[in-house]
Amino acid sequence: MIKNDYHHGNLKDDFLKIAFDFIAKEDIEKLTLKILSDATGTSRSAIYRHFSSKEELIETMIQKGFDDFDAFVSPPLKDKEKPLIDRFYQSAKAYLEFAKQNPNIYRLLFGNKYAKIREATLSIKDDDCSGFASLKQAIEEGQKSGILKKEDSFIRTILIWSSLHGLSSLIIDGFMDIDKLSDELFENMFTDMISASVTNKIKFISNIPFGDGILKPTKIF
């Protein structure tokens, strides 16, 4: 033993990093403590110096996951320079993209298995910075300015979220073979979603850029 690395230095972060690398490709259920110990070159029980259990490690991952998710989904909603519908579009698109790009993380965050952990995590930051709160605020903004129908904003928020969650889930859980179809489905879903929320008098046609390219315009009415 030439090199002395009895003390690792940042084992906790390494465990988390390796765990996230793992669920980039495989489901969290298949993550085992042995995988973590092998990848860090430590013993199988080393992890218990940093997490009280496997579940606590996953709890930490969920917190980090929600931070990333919110940072991906919320900013477009808050960009008051742009028209409101564009902001909804970009955020909704980001929502679906997050789910498609990180299906295992998405399921970790929104699935049933870790519901209790999620509740504990969400209740802390429910007020301002969560994606749900951002969406609700944007809806209320639209209601005040007359673009959106005046109705219960909480219910409308859940319904929009529900649409996004439903479509995202069906897509990442393998209910549709064709990946191309997901774009078409998204455009249709978004149109439905906005049609249900918007005041009757509004007409809306817009070129809405997202990510690298320019997407086809979303027409409503």
Add this chain to the structure above:
Amino acid sequence: MIKNDYHHGNLKDDFLKIAFDFIAKEDIEKLTLKILSDATGTSRSAIYRHFSSKEELIETMIQKGFDDFDAFVSPPLKDKEKPLIDRFYQSAKAYLEFAKQNPNIYRLLFGNKYAKIREATLSIKDDDCSGFASLKQAIEEGQKSGILKKEDSFIRTILIWSSLHGLSSLIIDGFMDIDKLSDELFENMFTDMISASVTNKIKFISNIPFGDGILKPTKIF
């Protein structure tokens, strides 16, 4: 040993029955072979005479689950005596009720974990008797009769299914505390769903019975 029950007679059915009793209360993940052997009074390896693995038992449960689900959701759609919108309403309501009454079965059928098993199961009966096919047929019926907009019926079917799946999932996965709220959410979601599908000229007000009682009328436009 007075009674000789070395040969059980219907152990396979008993295993399935006990497994379904179990997921009536707890998640399928917590079902263990020991639970099954203890409940039947057999040894831990007895199950391997009837199922090649634990997964095959679950596969059988999924098949049975889809049969029950389809039998719960499809009949209202096929009842051509009633107005089409009423049939949609009843079926959609049944969908949500199934999920609420059998959350663990619902997740077993529509979750990601057993996606591969589900694909194998669904492909057999995709054509006629599945809930998805019934919904698609009802949509096409409505398009022919002029009640529904003429658009891609496959996409519309997925979008409706997506709405149902999204709301059902959010409700049973604990994203909303209040159970009462789910009724209000359902009514709103259904109104949105139908509004997006229906031709503009239609006006629709109906008293729609479901289950034991009479639900409040669904107004569209």
Add this chain to the structure above:
DNA sequence: AATTTTATGTTAACATTGTTCACATAAAAC
């Protein structure tokens, strides 16, 4: 600077899990 305390690692052992194998016996086929 020496000593004590704390943080972080190791190894060995546990019960539980799904699964397999050799064996036993009831039921069915011949």
Add this chain to the structure above:
DNA sequence: GTTTTATGTGAACAATGTTAACATAAAATT
């Protein structure tokens, strides 16, 4: 009545998460 098949048992496996006793590096205290 004998053979074959179906269905059960018990012992053993490796893998899992977890704990306990022990070891040592780093930090804190004197």
